[in-house]
Amino acid sequence: GNSVTQMEGPVTLSEEAFLTINCTYTATGYPSLFWYVQYPGEGLQLLLKATKADDKGSNKGFEATYRKETTSFHLEKGSVQVSDSAVYFCALRGRSQGAQKLVFGQGTRLTINP
């Protein structure tokens, strides 16, 4: 079945540091890929998405590129802020009939210190 593996956290960085959170996936065919963010006490917010190979999703300074050859969708940001502290989830959605669900990784907790 489809699955997502994220780098284990927690990740702690200083403000203005460069961020990478690794995500790899296993899926049949070419799924859509997503990054969601969850702030304390809240639900999930869609951060960015990519629907086909070599697509780059971007939002709020975050970027991720759909790499079919390495089955990866790593999240990056050039300069993090304290407000980026949250839990980040990588997810995929299959394309076949009956594959409507989102499959999530285990999440990576990010803490940014001033």
Place this chain on the structure above:
Amino acid sequence: DAGVTQSPTHLIKTRGQQVTLRCSPKSGHDTVSWYQQALGQGPQFIFQYYEEEERQRGNFPDRFSGHQFPNYSSELNVNALLLGDSALYLCASSDPGTGRNIQYFGAGTRLSVL
């Protein structure tokens, strides 16, 4: 434009009881999915409804059931509660205009089973 709304926000039950959680999708969305998020884990898919029918189901027992109403709102029912059912329950909606590819989440209902 109201987003996905869930009620109640918090709930405390005892083992063996039954619970009903409610979800109203975003305006224009006809599909509702439910997820269970245990503490420190990624969300796990429970089931998805559209056209008032269950279209896909995850690996959850029959104690978990649902319903979708003509106005697209949905309920999640859990019978014979177990301690392990304690979790954040998330509802997500999507619309046919995007091929139901993007799911928008509510803030969730936190269920505690004592």
